[in-house]
Amino acid sequence: xxxxxxxxxxxxxxxxxxxxxxxxxxxxxxxxxxxxxxxxxxxxxxxxxxxxxxxxxxxxxxxxxxxxxxxxxxxxxxxxxxxxxxxxxxxxxxxxx
Amino acid sequence: xxxxxxxxxxxxxxxxxxxxxxxxxxxxxxxxxxxxxxxxxxxxxxxxxxxxxxxxxxxxxxxxxxxxxxxxxxxxxxxxxxxxxxxxxxxxxxxxxxxxxxxxxxxxxxxxxxxxxxxxxxxxxxxxxxxxxxxxxxxxxxxxxxxxxxxxxxxxxxxxxxxxxxxxxxxxxxxxxxxxxxxxxxxxx
Numbered sequence: 383x384x385x386x387x388x389x390x391x392x393x394x395x396x397x398x399x400x401x402x403x404x405x406x407x408x409x410x411x412x413x414x415x416x417x418x419x420x421x422x423x424x425x426x427x428x429x430x431x432x433x434x435x436x437x438x439x440x441x442x443x444x445x446x447x448x449x450x451x452x453x454x455x456x457x458x459x460x461x462x463x464x465x466x467x468x469x470x471x472x473x474x475x476x477x478x479x
Numbered sequence: 480x481x482x483x484x485x486x487x488x489x490x491x492x493x494x495x496x497x498x499x500x501x502x503x504x505x506x507x508x509x510x511x512x513x514x515x516x517x518x519x520x521x522x523x524x525x526x527x528x529x530x531x532x533x534x535x536x537x538x539x540x541x542x543x544x545x546x547x548x549x550x551x552x553x554x555x556x557x558x559x560x561x562x563x564x565x566x567x568x569x570x571x572x573x574x575x576x577x578x579x580x581x582x583x584x585x586x587x588x589x590x591x592x593x594x595x596x597x598x599x600x601x602x603x604x605x606x607x608x609x610x611x612x613x614x615x616x617x618x619x620x621x622x623x624x625x626x627x628x629x630x631x632x633x634x635x636x637x638x639x640x641x642x643x644x645x646x647x648x649x650x651x652x653x654x655x656x657x658x659x660x661x662x663x664x665x666x667x668x
Contacts (some may be wrong), residue, residue: 387480404501457634475482
């Protein structure tokens with residue numbers, strides 16, 4: 383049976399994972415774009431991304447675009463799997479209502 | 480970890496909203512730029528076509544089309560760095576090829592139907608461009624389809640019902656409508 387994941391269940395991290403899993407597998411999103419999408423501050427987003435990265439649910443890729451530093455974020459295959467299980471667990475709780 | 484059904488419902492609702500918002504944001508990311516820039520080009524170009532005559536009209540169209548294409552290209556390139564995809568290069572080639580084939584088909588259709596007057600030529604070109612735009616939307620989830628349908632409807636209404644004011648119609652309703660749609664997608668969607 384699918385299980386809830388405590389790291390993902392935190393509201394901001396839940397929305398981060400939802401946004402990243404909505405992308406096609408292999409696609410990565412710019413940090414500032416994700417910040418605007420979620421309407422959170424740089425510091426807040428950075429802290430939550432670190433937690434997700436430590437858990438192995440996302441990959442953070444720091445690179446240069448037109449000689450400017452950019453940070454790209456993507457859900458890892460493990461992150462996608464755990465998120466999917468989290469959603470299934472939420473749905474089963476709702477069905478048992 | 481245990482949570483109540485109400486909490487589960489709230490979490491699922493948050494996931495659904497975020498997923499929808501992300502998909503819409505990505506799908507419309509370049510659409511509002513193209514709509515606003517094309518709208519400004521149409522507003523200026525068609526209004527000038529309605530009230531001016533002679534070669535100056537052609538020069539205005541060429542000038543604003545080049546400026547508009549360059550501006551839209553630069554803005555779209557800057558926005559394209561927001562999401563990186565390993566398949567982006569192949570997709571860009573396919574999009575380019577589709578537009579090239581459509582341009583050849585449009586030229587062939589115009590050549591077969593020639594001679595055409597200015598209004599017919601304008602209508603033909605807009606219809607072809609909008610068909611291409613909607614095909615991109617349907618096939619690649621690239622842009623929303625409904626603005627294309629609205630513009631096609633406006634072109635046909637202007638062409639058949641208000642032929643004397645066709646260019647003004649296209650400038651104000653077509654161009655102005657594109658600007659309004661672009662602003663709506665940017666700030667409200």
